[in-house]
Amino acid sequence: MEGEPVNVNEFQELARQALPKIYYDYYSGGAEDEYTLKQNVEAFQGITIRPRILVDVSRIDLSTTVLGYQISVPILIAPSAKHKWAHPEGEVATARAAAILSYRSTCTIEEVASSCNAVRFFQCYVYKRRDISANLLQRAERCGYKAIVLTVDSPRLGRREKDIKNKMVNPQLKNFEGLISTRVSTDDGSNIEAFDANTAFDASLSWKDIGWLRSITNLPVLLKGVLTHEDGG
Numbered sequence: 001m002e003g004e005p006v007n008v009n010e011f012q013e014l015a016r017q018a019l020p021k022i023y024y025d026y027y028s029g030g031a032e033d034e035y036t037l038k039q040n041v042e043a044f045q046g047i048t049i050r051p052r053i054l055v056d057v058s059r060i061d062l063s064t065t066v067l068g069y070q071i072s073v074p075i076l077i078a079p080s081a082k083h084k085w086a087h088p089e090g091e092v093a094t095a096r097a098a099a100i101l102s103y104r105s106t107c108t109i110e111e112v113a114s115s116c117n118a119v120r121f122f123q124c125y126v127y128k129r130r131d132i133s134a135n136l137l138q139r140a141e142r143c144g145y146k147a148i149v150l151t152v153d154s155p156r157l158g159r160r161e162k163d164i165k166n167k168m169v170n171p172q173l174k175n176f177e178g179l180i181s182t183r184v185s186t187d188d189g190s191n192i193e194a195f196d197a198n199t200a201f202d203a204s205l206s207w208k209d210i211g212w213l214r215s216i217t218n219l220p221v222l223l224k225g226v227l228t229h230e231d232g233g
């Protein structure tokens, strides 16, 4: 690549060169032949902007509100796990921009909260050990996160084939220290999958549990991953 990177694809190429393959594959890979991943990229390319002409754009204000909170641009970074694999500052740096902190972040809820005053939300899963979910939610609330984002589209982790091949290692995540060991070691494929499938995710999670979640937090609960209009209705 010549000169400074100027677009996302060029940054991705730099990341590919800089990161150990096992981490690069984790960030960039998808599940099951990466079929949906490819479809998402294609669908995005199919979106066209219809610019209107002769509109005064000399002063542009992209600020808006989300859940009543003012944000400077209508961009939120989706929760994604394990940022410290890419940069020593991890989620603390991401949160300076705009972020929904992942349940499985590599910085703690508290570290990210004290890094700056951005509006932030906390993403959670419901683990079989409900006390763990309750503990993390209460910490997020205490630290001033404004909403809980419950991921509802992954009762099981997608079958991420690159992670299986790379025998992806699950680290001990600091948010869970003293609560549960997130370090799992099997010789059989991705350790992340092994942890989620065997130890962590409560696959019985259903609508009735949303009431439970709302009973343990005063924050608004948003559902992340509603995929059909039947579920949205």
Ligand SMILES: Cc1cc2nc3c(=O)[nH]c(=O)nc-3n(C[C@H](O)[C@H](O)[C@H](O)COP(=O)(O)O)c2cc1C
Binding pocket: 026, 027, 028, 040, 078, 079, 080, 081, 102, 103, 104, 123, 151, 224
């Ligand atoms: C490396 C990586 C880690 C992710 N970790 C999480 C996570 O911890 N929690 C979560 O709810 N979603 C997680 N996601 C899913 C994203 O939030 C998002 O829903 C998904 O990537 C689809 O959006 P996209 O098409 O813009 O990538 C992760 C995605 C990636 C690529």
